[in-house]
Amino acid sequence: MNSFFLRCSLLTGLVWTFLVVASGAEEWPAFRGPNGSSLVPAGVLPVELSEATQQWSVSLPGRGLSGAVVVDGKVFVTASAGTSQDRLHLLCFDAQTGKLLWERRVWATGRTMCHSKTSVAAPTPCTDGSHIYALFSSNDVVCFDLQGRLCWLRGITHDYPNVSNSLGMASSPLVSGGTLVVPVENDSESYCLGLDTASGENRWRIDRPKGANWTSPVLAGPAVVALQSRGGVDAVGLADGAPKWSFSGGADTIPSSCFFDGVLYVPSNGVTALEAVANEAKPRELWQSNRLAPGTASLVVAGDAIYCLNKADVLTAGERATGERRWQLRLQGPFSATPVSDGQHLWAVNEAGLVQVVELGKKEGKIVSTFDLGDEILASPAVADGAIYLRSNSRLHKLAR
Amino acid sequence: MNGPDLRLSRPALPVRFWRLPGLLAICLCMLCMLCMAIEGWAAPPAEQGLETALEAIRAVDHEGRGNVAAGAAWNVVAAADAQALPRILTAMDGANPLAAGWLLAAVDQIVARHPRLDPEPLCAFLADTSHAPRARRLAFDLVAGSDGPRAEKLLAGLLNDPSVELRHDAVAQLMAQAEQATAAGTTSVALQQFQTAFAAARDIAQVKALAAAIRGLGGEVDLPQHLGFLMHWQAIGPFDNTGGKGFAAEYPPERGVDLSGTLAGQGGPVQWQVLTTRDEFGMVDINPLYPPPAPAEVASPAEGAGGKEGLKEVVAYAVTSYDSPQGGPAELRLGTKNAWKIWLNGQLVFEREEYHRGMDVDQYRLPVALKPGPNTILIKLCQDAQRKPWTTEWQFQLRVCDSIGTALPAGRQQAQAPPPAVENIR
Numbered sequence: 017m018n019s020f021f022l023r024c025s026l027l028t029g030l031v032w033t034f035l036v037v038a039s040g041a042e043e044w045p046a047f048r049g050p051n052g053s054s055l056v057p058a059g060v061l062p063v064e065l066s067e068a069t070q071q072w073s074v075s076l077p078g079r080g081l082s083g084a085v086v087v088d089g090k091v092f093v094t095a096s097a098g099t100s101q102d103r104l105h106l107l108c109f110d111a112q113t114g115k116l117l118w119e120r121r122v123w124a125t126g127r128t129m130c131h132s133k134t135s136v137a138a139p140t141p142c143t144d145g146s147h148i149y150a151l152f153s154s155n156d157v158v159c160f161d162l163q164g165r166l167c168w169l170r171g172i173t174h175d176y177p178n179v180s181n182s183l184g185m186a187s188s189p190l191v192s193g194g195t196l197v198v199p200v201e202n203d204s205e206s207y208c209l210g211l212d213t214a215s216g217e218n219r220w221r222i223d224r225p226k227g228a229n230w231t232s233p234v235l236a237g238p239a240v241v242a243l244q245s246r247g248g249v250d251a252v253g254l255a256d257g258a259p260k261w262s263f264s265g266g267a268d269t270i271p272s273s274c275f276f277d278g279v280l281y282v283p284s285n286g287v288t289a290l291e292a293v294a295n296e297a298k299p300r301e302l303w304q305s306n307r308l309a310p311g312t313a314s315l316v317v318a319g320d321a322i323y324c325l326n327k328a329d330v331l332t333a334g335e336r337a338t339g340e341r342r343w344q345l346r347l348q349g350p351f352s353a354t355p356v357s358d359g360q361h362l363w364a365v366n367e368a369g370l371v372q373v374v375e376l377g378k379k380e381g382k383i384v385s386t387f388d389l390g391d392e393i394l395a396s397p398a399v400a401d402g403a404i405y406l407r408s409n410s411r412l413h414k415l416a417r
Numbered sequence: 418m419n420g421p422d423l424r425l426s427r428p429a430l431p432v433r434f435w436r437l438p439g440l441l442a443i444c445l446c447m448l449c450m451l452c453m454a455i456e457g458w459a460a461p462p463a464e465q466g467l468e469t470a471l472e473a474i475r476a477v478d479h480e481g482r483g484n485v486a487a488g489a490a491w492n493v494v495a496a497a498d499a500q501a502l503p504r505i506l507t508a509m510d511g512a513n514p515l516a517a518g519w520l521l522a523a524v525d526q527i528v529a530r531h532p533r534l535d536p537e538p539l540c541a542f543l544a545d546t547s548h549a550p551r552a553r554r555l556a557f558d559l560v561a562g563s564d565g566p567r568a569e570k571l572l573a574g575l576l577n578d579p580s581v582e583l584r585h586d587a588v589a590q591l592m593a594q595a596e597q598a599t600a601a602g603t604t605s606v607a608l609q610q611f612q613t614a615f616a617a618a619r620d621i622a623q624v625k626a627l628a629a630a631i632r633g634l635g636g637e638v639d640l641p642q643h644l645g646f647l648m649h650w651q652a653i654g655p656f657d658n659t660g661g662k663g664f665a666a667e668y669p670p671e672r673g674v675d676l677s678g679t680l681a682g683q684g685g686p687v688q689w690q691v692l693t694t695r696d697e698f699g700m701v702d703i704n705p706l707y708p709p710p711a712p713a714e715v716a717s718p719a720e721g722a723g724g725k726e727g728l729k730e731v732v733a734y735a736v737t738s739y740d741s742p743q744g745g746p747a748e749l750r751l752g753t754k755n756a757w758k759i760w761l762n763g764q765l766v767f768e769r770e771e772y773h774r775g776m777d778v779d780q781y782r783l784p785v786a787l788k789p790g791p792n793t794i795l796i797k798l799c800q801d802a803q804r805k806p807w808t809t810e811w812q813f814q815l816r817v818c819d820s821i822g823t824a825l826p827a828g829r830q831q832a833q834a835p836p837p838a839v840e841n842i843r
Contacts, residue, residue, distance in 0.1 A: 099585050099620055120525050122518030123551065129777055156518070166491045166522045168484035171515050175479045177767075182754075182775035203771040217481035228774060 044086040044398040044405075046142035047188035048354060052234045053274045053317040058358040060402040062417045065371050065387035071403065071414040072114035078105050079409045080137030081352070082150075082188075086111060086400035087143045088162055093412055094150050096136035101128045104136065104152050106160060111401065114414060118164035126154035126173025130184025133394070135409070138186040139232075140396070142196075144213065149196050153185040157198055159216060168216035172198065178205035181228050188232040190241065195219055195254050197241050201229035208233070208243055210257050220257030224250075231272040232314075236280050237292060244273050249282055251292065251299075261299050263290055271310035271324070271354075276317040276336070283310045287322065287339060305339030308332055313351050313396075319359040321376065325351050331364065331374060333381060345381040347372050352394040356404070365406060369393045371415075389413060467501060470494045471508040474519045487519055495526035499534055502527060502559070503542045509552035517551060524555060534563045543571070550580035550821075557583060576617045581821045585620045592627065599634070608634045615643070619822040621778045641832035644778075645816040645824025646699025647737050647794070648832050651676055652692040654733030655707050657683045663732040664756050664770050664799050670734040671760070674795060683731060692735060698778055699814040699832075703733045703798060727809055730802050736795045739817055740827045744789035747825055752780040753813035756799040761785050762792055772801040773808045779822070787817075 048054045062069050078097030085092045089112065095105040102124040108117045128136050130153050141150040147167060151157050155172035173179045179200045187199040196211040201224045210219040225245045236242035239254040244267045251260040267273075268283040275281075279302060280290045286306030290299040311327035322336045329349025333342040348366055355364035361384070362374045369389035375382045391408040398405040403416035473490035477483040494505060505524060509517050528534065536559075542548060543556045557575075561568035575587040595610035608631065615627040615638060628638045641648055656668045669680050676689045694701045704727040741747070749759065749766065754776040758768040766783050800811045817828040824832075 099582055118526075118529060120522045122522055123514060125514040125518065127781075129775065129780055131775060158518075158522075164526060165495070166519060167488045168481065169477070169487075169515055169518050169522075170481055170484075171518075174514060178769055182771060182777075182780065203774065204769055211481070214485075215481055216484045226770070 042086070042089070042401045043145075044084070044400045045145070046085060046190060047083060047140035047232050048272075048274075048314060048396060049356070049399065051276070053276050054314070054354055054356045054396070055316075055318050056356050056358045056399040058360060061356075061358065061361070061363065061399060061404055062415070063361055063373050063375075064385045065373065065415055069387075069415045069417065071416050073411055073413045074109060074114045074116070075411055076105075076107065076407070076409075077119070078103065078137065079135040080407065081135055081186075081394040081409070082137050082407075083140040083353075083396040084398040084405040084407055084412065085141050085143055085148070086398055086405065087145060087148075090117060090162060091398070091405055091412070091414075092141055092143070092148050092150075093407055094137040094139075094141055094152065096124075096128070096152065101130075101136045102154070104150075104154070104156060104158070106141070106148065106150050106158060108148075108162075108164060109412065111403070111414075114412075120158075120160060120164055120166065122156065122158055122166075122169060124152065124154035124156055125171030126152075126156060127180045127182075128154050129182055134184040134186060136184070138184055140188040142189050142191045144191045147213065149189055149191055149213070151187075151189045151198060153181075155179050155185060155200050157189070157196070157211065157216065159196075159213065170211065170216045172200050172207075172209065176205050176207065179207065180204070183228065186230040190233045190235065192235055193239060193254050197233050197254070199224075199229070199231075199233050199243065201225065201227065201245060203228055208252075208257070210254070219255070222252065222257045227269065229269045231267075231269060234273050234275050234280070236273075236275045237278070240292070242273055242275065242280055244282060245269065248284065249273065249280065249290065249299075259297075261292055261297055263288075263299055263301075265301075265304075268310065270312050272314040274315040274317050274322075279336075281315050281317060281322060281336075283315065283324075287315065287324065287334070289339060303339040305334060305341070307341040308334045308339060311351065313354040313364075316355055316357050316362065318357040318362075318376075321359075323355070323357060323362060323376075325349075325355065325364065329366075331355075331362070331381060333376065342378065343380045345374060345383070347374070347383070354396040356397055356399050363397065363404060365389070365393045365397060367392060367394055369406075369408070371406075387415075466493050467497055467504065471505065471520075474523075475508060475512050475516045477513070477515045477519060487516075491519055491523055494520070494523040497523075497527060499527060499531040500538075502534070503538045503556075506542055506552040506556055507548065509549040509555075510547075512549070517549070521551075521555065524559075528559060528562070532562075534559055536560045536564045536567060539563075540567075540571070546579055550578075550583075553578075554580045554582045576613070579821060581619055584617060584821070585623065588614045588618045588620070588623050588627075591617075592623070592630075595630070599630075604634055608636050612636060639832075640697040641699055642829045643824060644698070644822075644832075645818045645828030646832055647739065647815050647817065647828065648694050648699055649834075650692045650694075650701055650735040650737045651689045652701075652703060652706055652733055652735040653680065653682075653687055653689045654703070655683045655687070655728055655731035656733070658730045658732045658799050658801070660730070661756075661770075661799075661801060663730070664758075664768075666732070668732065668734070668797075670736070670795060671758075671797070674736050674793065676736075689736075696814075699816060701735060701813055701815075703735070703800075703811040704728070704809070707731070707733070727800070727811060729800060729804065731811075732797060732799050733811070734795060734797050735813070736793065737831070739787070739792045739794055739831060741787040741789060741792055742826060744787045746820070747785055747787045748818055748820060748822075749783040749785055749794070750779040750781065750816050750818060750822070751783065751796075751813060752776050752778050752815075753798065754810050755813070756801070757813065758797040759783065760793075760795040762788065770799075772799075773803060773805075773810070776810070778814060779816075784820075 078095030080095040091109040136153045139151040157170040159167040181202040190197040198209045206224040231244040248263040271283040287308040288304040289302040310324035316323040369391040470490035470493035591614040598607035756770045
């Protein structure tokens with residue numbers, strides 16, 4: 017443990033700098049951003065939000081609670097429409113102006129039934145910088161290049177007919193190293209697939225625990241993917257799906273884990289911090305705290321702190337090194353979207369569209385501004401180039417200085 | 418020499434062609450005609466490229482097979498001009514769902530380059546009901562994008578269209594007219610329009626709204642008959658499903674149904690019982706058949722008995738007979754929150770092990786082939802151990818219809834009267 021603390025103290029500053037730079041102020045390539053921790057560059061987002069900071073707002077042709085992704089000056093959003101929500105849309109907007117650059121549709125090949133609160137366009141797409149990969153609750157996966165050319169299409173339920181969840185699927189895909197990780201865990205035919213980004217064909221397909229699961233995979237080290245489910249976490253190889261290590265201490269099935277500075281923070285018995293050990297089948301458990309208890313929103317890690325919103329809409333800040341609770345602050349909920357943070361402030365938007373900006377102190381958190389967007393927001397925000405993008409079932413909003 | 422006459426009728430041909438000796442020209446023409454007759458019209462290179470590309474897209478298959486070739490082909494199709502749209506839409510006929518998606522995305526790219534389309538060929542495509550319903554719907558949307566008023570007029574003629582979505586919009590249009598008539602106080606006109614719309618409606622939400630509107634005006638509707646729910650069943654249970662093992666267990670009804678027989682159930686001998694529902698959406702509730710024992714009789718929760726909510730960790734079977742006059746393709750449409758298996762005439766159609774995630778009419782659409790005469794439908798319904806308020810349901814709803822949701826004749830009959838006796842399925 018001592019070595020862990022030593023490493024933390026030495027590397028935190030370096031890693032922090034690296035992540036903020038690497039996060040590329042102009043890109044938000046996946047669910048919860050470039051590093052999957054909802055970390056945004058310091059000082060670029062406006063703390064005071066108002067109508068004056070609304071750069072543009074455009075209507076969407078269908079429903080959705082997937083987050084936006086931003087790359088190459090373009091904002092990508094998915095949506096679903098039609099009497100049975102079987103028209104799956106991928107839209108590309110100019111980030112600067114909000115102008116629709118292109119829109120493509122495919123038809124769902126899997127079941128589109130889902131709970132009324134969610135929709136077929138629930139998973140957030142992802143990009144590797146040259147292509148955009150979108151997964152839908154119907155378990156259809158599409159790959160377009162950034163100009164809107166369709167490269168490939170898969171129907172996972174078309175291939176494996178019992179892959180579905182009558183409440184709806186929502187796990188977001190992850191792309192890295194030429195593999196698109198597609199989690200389709202459910203009660204019946206439960207898998208995780210690694211698709212070849214060039215062809216959409218299976219590189220690997222592994223059985224996963226039978227059980228509904230809405231968490232998203234995270235990169236947990238070089239070429240390692242952490243798959244979270246009710247039983248715990250299984251880390252597998254990105255290239256082949258081969259098991260690396262497993263944690264069997266149980267985990268939540270809605271909020272997702274977060275990997276930061278070599279440590280995987282898992283919504284498990286509150287939060288459990290895990291560190292992989294070379295050539296060991298089990299990770300080292302660094303700490304566990306049931307005083308940190310994420311609800312629907314996933315964990316946020318920024319600097320030396322970890323943040324979570326619990327089911328009672330209380331924002332809790334904890335020490336990233338120990339899990340010790342720093343402070344709590346009740347916000348106005350309920351929340352579905354995962355907040356973003358630059359380490360100094362945290363932007364949390366509730367389901368009613370009320371954005372609450374919290375100043376993050378060592379000893380307390382304080383709401384320093386609010387802005388009512390007046391639109392139902394369930395999707396996690398995207399942040400790029402000093403702007404925050406929020407989408408509802410009918411609109412995409414851009415807020416910036 | 419007949420060169421001048423030919424030149425008049427074929428002005429586009431090169432002049433030097435007509436300087437050939439007349440006999441040679443005639444021979445060449447005949448040769449060309451012969452080739453065309455034997456091999457068919459040779460398409461220009463661009464059309465050949467389109468045909469090859471469409472073929473590549475239609476070849477996509479499970480697990481990404483054909484994706485790479487289709488990706489290249491998609492660029493060819495998406496680069497086609499607007500005149501190619503009817504041909505691309507036609508390629509959706511008989512295409513698998515994946516290929517249809519590829520083609521839809523290509524149409525989107527073409528239309529983005531040609532915002533003003535000629536509606537004539539698209540209207541002709543729409544009028545041909547032999548084309549794929551989704552392709553026709555897409556053609557309609559393209560017409561609507563170019564000539565909205567024309568599309569609005571077309572809609573009135575699509576009330577009984579084989580495309581569910583076109584029919585949906587036509588029904589919505591008539592509903593709006595009926596609502597206007599209601600507001601204007603012309604109740605008899607409104608009632609007639611609502612009834613016409615109801616007869617055409619296949620969308621469940623529209624069916625519900627129309628039923629309420631008709632009843633509100635004093636009219637009558639028969640929802641089970643309209644939708645083809647199977648209302649009359651015989652059920653047997655409970656069998657053990659401790660730990661969920663009952664889903665995979667093969668209990669005697671799966672080996673054959675003998676309605677007069679007595680079987681060993683979870684708590685002793687069990688027999689088939691008549692189970693008829695009066696629910697308008699055909700909900701067949703198993704719970705009332707097997708009330709849980711009083712709390713004092715429960716030795717331990719592990720024995721599988723339930724509390725107020727009903728039995729837990731149990732399996733029941735329900736069977737009915739469906740008399741199909743002609744046989745042929747049909748769909749079994751099931752809704753349930755419980756794990757289930759379903760057999761048609763002794764053949765397993767589908768199974769799904771999911772508990773209490775959600776339920777809806779037509780939740781599962783199962784294409785089947787009915788045989789002429791009686792068809793035996795057996796369903797296995799499993800209840801799990803969860804004891805949350807939303808896990809009490811042990812029920813299902815099943816209807817038999819065609820691919821757009823129209824109740825088949827025997828389904829209508831079954832909705833009204835008890836079915837004939839079910840015989841042994843093997």
